[in-house]
Every structure is written in C-alpha cells, then in structure tokens.
Amino acid sequence: MAAPRRAPLPLPSLSLNHVSHHYGAKQALNDVSLSVAPGEIVCLVGPSGCGKSTLLRLAAGLETLQQGSIAIAGQTIAQPGASLPPERRGIGLVFQDYALFPHLNVLDNVRFGLSRLPTAERDARALAALQQVGMDGFTRSYPHALSGGQQQRVALARAMAPRPAVLLLDEPFSGLDTRLRETVRDETLHVLKRSGAATMIVTHDPEEAMFLADRIALLRDGKLVQVGSPTALYTKPADAFAASFFGEVNHLSGKVHQARVDTPVGCLTVPHLDEGAAVDILIRPEALRLTLAADGDVTGVPNLALVEASRLLGRTSLVHLCVTDRDGVPHHLHARAPGHFLPEDGSHVSVTLEPRQAFVFART
C-alpha cells in the first residue's frame, strides 16, 4: 500500500547555513546553522560576546557575510561575495535604542518604511500597525514625548508595518525598567505571534528567552551549544554550561560506580556513563525537597542537612544548607522551596533529591 501523502513542510522563513565570521583574528561565529519557521519565535541567548548580535546583523545584512549562506523563504539572499542589501531583504528590524527618527511624528515614523505604497494605503497600514501595538492614539506625538515603552512599541509597529516575513529584534527590552519590561514584552509576544513573521530575538536574559521563545538557540564562544524548546533546554541541558545558564545550580563532583553516582543528598543513576568516570553533578535548588527533622536526636535521619540560613524571596524560600559527604567533607548547598518555608538557623532538615532536576556530565 502506498504511504499516505503528507503536506509538504513550509519552508523556513529564515535559514542561516554554516555561518562563520571573523573580526580580524577574533572568531565571532563558528559554523552556526539555524532556521526560523513562519510564525516562530527563536531567541538567541548566551553570555556577553558569544556572537548573538553578529548573527542577527548578518541576517539583517548590516554585516557582510564571510562564510556560509543565508536564505529567506528558500531564496539565498547572502553568500560570500553576493548579498542583497538590508532594505531589499524583506526584514523588519528593532534595535535596543528603538532608533526612531526624532524629527518625525509617530505616524510618519511608521509610514517611513511604506514609501512604495499609495498614500491612502500607507496611512491605513501605518495606523493598523499602530493599533496592533496600542499606539494609535499617539499618531501626532514626537518620539521625545513618549516613554521608553511607548517608543519600543512604535519601533515594533514600524518594523511590522511592511508585513515582513522575518523580524529581527536586538535586545528590544533592555532599555526599559523591570516593571515596564515585563508588561511590554508580554504585549510584544502576542503582537509577534499574531504577525505570523519568523522572529529572531537577541537577549542576554535567560528568563526573557524562556518567556518569549518557541525555541531557544544557546551560543557560547561563537558556537551553538543547544537549540530546542525552553522546556528541553531547562530539563535536558546538553552540558554543564547549558544547565547553569538557565538558573542557579549547586555544583558537586563525583565518580561513577555501578552506573550510579553518590551525592551527599542521595544517589543518581547514570547508565550512560562509563564506570569510574569523574563527573560534574549539577543540582537545581528546587530539586532539593526539605522536611523538618524532629528536635533532639537526629542520628539516623536520612540525608541530613544543617540549616545555615533561610530567606523568603517572595514566592519561594531559599534555604542555605550544609551537608556532609561520606568522607566527612562539608558542602554548601542552596535549596528552594515553594512558598513560606523558613527553618531556623542551626536546625536540621532531611533532604530528598528530585533526580529530574539534577544533571550529571562526564568531566571533560
């Protein structure tokens, strides 16, 4: 019987293929391949200097491609020696500083990118884009009279008004204070999703990436470390760097014995690692579940820990613990408990380890 015919997968709106880039002797990107599907949001994250902005600038055409190729909707738009200029790529750009024209009002800022359309259509499109971001009440205002959040929304409307297939945003929220940033990025997420554009966002903030992204691309020293859903990067990190990048971790070390690794708070099974291998153990603070030990004699309490300090951090409590391994060596660990859980300094707790939030990697 013939196999059922499947609908062809849509072409990715943006694909970067084997892209490498040097600034003089400095290698900023090393063989990076990444694609963004229509309607998808991909966040580029990584520590400062890892090459995020360079990748975005290459996609935008603001940097000349040296190695690899870039395609939009399956058409190559850049390869070494032959590149379409930024304005002919069908890309919308939003930068950290919004880059609005100070001498143009809000409506004219948004109309700017629509010069090829008849006037009536230009106005209608610009207004529609401003409506999408809730700024249609400010058409006659000038950028200096707008707050940072309002300017950011106008910049987004300007980038979206020509209905580009690809939107590129470089640290779009970093100029906003914490409160405003949360509101604006929530609104932006919904606007971007409605736009249907393939969107690539550069951010150095892992939490922001987890909030916005359908997929996250984690870069380190110009190389892709891992690409996947926020859940995959958080729960199945590719290495110790990826595990530490998306949240605090406790670091321990150990050795594999009979497919297990012993820690002062319990055993972890590691069938994939070689017998005798030295390993790094990374445990998220929320993986340590605490139970108060009864007052008095605590001998025999499993995985006993001494409470050194505890602090309420709002929705969670952070408990500083001292645990002792089999050799009597003390280790300082952080545990995070939901809600209000503040055992007294000097008291004892029993610790249970949630293995899904603990990661073991062979030491390299």
Ligand SMILES: Nc1ncnc2c1ncn2[C@@H]1O[C@H](COP(=O)(O)OP(=O)(O)OP(=O)(O)O)[C@@H](O)[C@H]1O
């Ligand atoms: N124009 C340039 N000339 C020389 N080196 C550069 C240039 N632009 C970037 N670099 C270097 O290339 C590397 C990657 O820079 P890039 O700006 O892409 O990193 P990034 O991840 O965006 O960093 P940040 O988060 O700090 O903005 C860094 O080491 C940086 O110093």
